[in-house]
Amino acid sequence: MENPLRTDLFNIKTIRMNNLKIAWRNALRSKLFAAFNILGLALGFAGFILAYLYINRETSYDKWNPNYENIYLVGLSYQGNHTDLTPAALATAIKAKLPEVEEVGRVSYFPWEMPFIHDNGEAIVKDWKMADLSIATMFGVAAHGFSLTEEEHPEANLVTSAIANALFPKLPEREFEPRQIALQSEESGSFPYIHGVAKERGLSNLAYEAIFFKANLAGDNPGDPLQYQTYIQVKPGTDIALLDKKIKEIYKREISQRHHTVTSAFAKGETYLDPLQNLHLRPQHGSNTGYITVWALGILSGVILLLAGINFANLMVAQANKRAKEIGLKKVFGVSRVRLMLQFMGEVLFQCLLAAVLAWGMVVLCRNGLQKWLAYDLAAFAMDGQIAWQLLIAASLTALVSGSYPAMLLSGYHPVTILKGSFQTSHRTAWFRHALLTFQFVIALVFIAGMLILNRQLNYIRDGDKGFEPAQVVYIKNQMLLNNPADFKPFRDRMQAYPGIEYATAATSAPGSIGPAEKEFQYVDEVRKADHLAVDFDYIETMGMEMLQGRSFTEAFAADSTNGAIVNETLVKAFGMQSPIGQTIRGCDADFQIVGVVKDSKMQGFEKLVHPTVYSINNTCGQFKTEILIKIKPGTTRQTLAALERDWKSINRLDGAHFRYEFVDQKYAALHAQQEQLESAFSTFTILSIAIAMMGLFSMSAYSISIRKKEVSIRKVLGASVGQLFVQLNRPFLRIFLVANLIALPLAYLLVDRWLATFAYRITVSWWMFALAGRYGIAHCPAYRCLSIAAGSTG
Structure with missing residues (x-):
């Protein structure tokens, strides 16, 4: 006969084991929810770090300058x-007549790459400028080994450390003596001395x-046709408007x-001052x-942090029942509400700081991939004290915002109600949790709609x-200054002798380069501004432009070289021309x-509207044709470029064997790099x-299932099917999702429409784009999925 005492002991052990299992599962589930919450916060802080690395860099230009x-x-x-x-003369006039201006300086830049060649090395210089010596004072340019003062050095030719190391690899910067370099090929002679190496500065507009x-x-040369950037440094307290x-x-x-100014469209304009x-x-x-990008990233990073904070607040409110007994006992033993609030806020702050450290580590580990994906430098961020302080402040604010309501709610529980065992908060806080979920859906849908339309x-x-x-x-980057079509003809003939080259031409401007000069043109009695491009024969064919009326330039008509012009359709419309072919327009004298x-x-x-444009062979408007363009036949690109590189020294003796080029489609794409x-x-x-939304909603949906197990x-x-349970469990989430769509889609439309307004040529926004965003949101709704699984597995 079975011993009753042994049976009772066995039952007690079984009950204890079951209770331990339940407690272990609950602890594991709580830790899993906490881990999800911290990971969600970490993702939010990672987004903040990535955004502010870029923002800090882009807003730091010249701030180091006193x-x-x-x-x-x-x-x-x-x-x-x-x-x-x-014009050059403007700087001279300002310096002579305005005592409130301390310094005036001009900057000129070269629009092409140039090889700097020395016996010990060579370097391709892509950014080469000339400037008044006063610019060095204004922009904090200094050299190793000597002072840039007019008395000691009326001329100072400087290169950066990277160029100096390429030209003079064994020479310390501080032991630099003026060195003569060959700027061009041996046939073209050499260039004046390089006097020194410029000291490193912070990021600057004068790069x-x-x-x-x-x-x-x-x-103040009245015959100087060149234009310059003109900078002024005013005395502190100067009335800028005056x-x-x-x-x-x-x-x-x-x-x-x-x-040389009166022919420009800006001759009838006026000056303006733009602060550094x-x-x-x-x-x-x-x-x-x-x-716009800086502001957008700042707002986006804040929104991401807000989402992470919402997840945290939502989970704390949802799990309030599990901490009710702890709170009740503490209140019975005299712990004040303020002390409880501080305890909860301390817990929140600790988790936020832990998430911030985790985010820092995530960005460090993934920085190489992120650098390629985001196309900006993350190399030096780990040593940046500014981002560390910003992250600490962000963590503190996130803790304050996301922990305040849960801390007030949890610390306000009545101990008597709790200890009686009749405490229940899920129905009281449902409105708050649903409101936060709705906000999360709104943000996610705005992001999805924005991403689709931006793409x-x-x-x-x-x-x-x-x-x-x-x-x-x-686009051939090598140097060439052309003023007469006859100067380019030998070059063009040589280039077109290659079987892979279809056309070769030159122009004053190329797509993605410095824009064309804006001049005034007159037709009958009407005067309008228009862009002017001086081009060579075959320009229209090289660029694949479509002729709407008339013909292209051809050497068969001698007049094309002297007074022929091709205009675009915008100019025809601007002047109201009915039959433009054969009409005369006047510009540049x-x-x-x-x-x-x-x-x-x-x-x-x-981003810019097409301006009225005049193309002419004659460059009477004063610009040099510096841009060389060739069109290569499909399928021959590699061998043609290889042949040009091999023969370049004999083709263009101006800068020797250094053949440098860039595809125009890549150059054009750089216009929209930002x-x-x-x-x-x-x-x-x-x-x-x-x-982040998936993590938060997974936690919330899992919690929702746990408190509705008995109901399910x-x-x-009672015979409910899986489909009926599926609808019953998903109904509140689907209502939230529909409300979120009603809020998010109009908001997304307003935001993307404002962004699209920055483009002169843009897509038309249609309702189906937002419907697609909503469908995408449904397809990725984690609550929708996990509740469906739970409905089929609970029993």
Whole structure:
């Protein structure tokens, strides 16, 4: 006969074992939820780090300069257009007549690459500038071994450490003596001395690989047709508005009517002052895409952190029941509500700091892949004290925001109700948890819709109609200054002798390069501004532009070289021409006869409207043809470029055997590099937002199942099918998702429409794009999936 005592002991052991198993499962589940929560926070902080590494870099330009707040660029504006180039004489006039201006300096740059050659090494210099010596003082340029003062060194030719190491690999920077280098080929002679190596500075708008200083770069030569960047440094406390008026008056009265200025469209314009602090991200003469990107990344990183904080708050509120007994006992033993709140806030802060450290480690481990994906440098971030402080502040704020409500809620429980065992909060806090879930869905849907539309716009830029065909066109970077078509003919004939080269031409501007000069042209009695490009024969054919009327330039018509012009359709519309072929337009003190009309070409990208444009062989407007373009037949690219590289020394003796080139489609793509960077960053943040939302919703849905197990079991016993349970469990989440769509999609439309407004040529936003984003959100809704699985497995 079985011993009852042994049976009872066995039952007690079984019960204890079951209780231990249940306790272990609950502890494991709590730790799993906590781990998910910390990982979600870590992802949020990782997004913050990536964003602020970029923001810190982009906003640091010239801030190290003690003259930062007193330096301004003097530019010209006319009818809404801005340029950073001004006549040389303007700087001289400002210096002579405005005592509130401490320093004035001009900068000129070379639009092509150049080989610097020495007996011990050589370097290809891509960024070569010349400047007044006063620019060195304004922008903190210094050299190893000597002082840049006008008395001691009226001329100072400097190179960076990287160029110096390539040219003089065994020479210490501090023992540098002036060294003569050959700038061009042996046939062209040599170049003056390199005097020294420039000291390293912080990031600056005055970037260079080589910079040659002169005491007076351009003087006040009335015949100088070149344009310069003009910078001024004002005395502290100067009234900038008044100074701006004075400079406008000087330009209007003394400069605008000079011979080489009056032909420009800006002769009727006026000057403007652009502070140094705006020049990198939002210059008046350029795009503000960098500024938009910085703001977008800052907002996106904040939103990602907010999502992570919401996950944390949601999980703490959802698990309130599990801490009810602990809170009740502490309150019975006299622990105050304030002390409990501080305890909970301390726990939140600890987890946030732990997540921040984990995020730092994640970025360190993945920085090589992230650097390629995001296209910006992450190499030095680990030693950056600024990002460490920013991360600490972000962790503290996240703890404060995400922990405040749960801490107040948990510390406010009544001990009597808790100890009676009748405490229940899930129904009381459901509205809060649902509101937070709704917000998470809203953010995720905005990210998804934004990513889809941003991707479509950039695909439109990549594959849309540009008005020309960059494929198979090669931009040759070597130096060439052309003024007469006859100068280019021997070169063109030599190039076209290669079987793989279809066309060869030259122009004053190429896609992705410095924009064409803007001049004034007159038709009958109407005067309008228009871009002018001086080109060579076969330019239209090389660029694959479409002729709408008339013909292209040809050597069969001698007049094409002297007064022939091809115009684009925008110019025809601007002047209201009915029959443009044979009409005469006047500009740059010359008459041009229109021989053809071409389709508009977006040579300067999709962000700018196509301007009225005049193409001519005659470059009477003053620019040199420095851009060499060739079109290679399909299937022959590799062998043709190899043959050019082999024979280049005999083709172009100006800079020897250093054949350098770039494909025009790559050069053109660089116009939208910042938009591509924004796409990469936005895609990264979209992935992060979805991952964080999935983690939070998985935890919440798993918790929802755990508190509804008994309900599900009873329903199954009463005959409910898996499909019915699926609908019952998903109903609140689907309601939340529908509400989130109603909020998110109009918000996403407003945001993307504002971003698209920065493009002159853009896609049309349709309702189905947002419907696609909503469908994508449903397909990736983790609650939808895990509740479905749970409905089939609970019983």
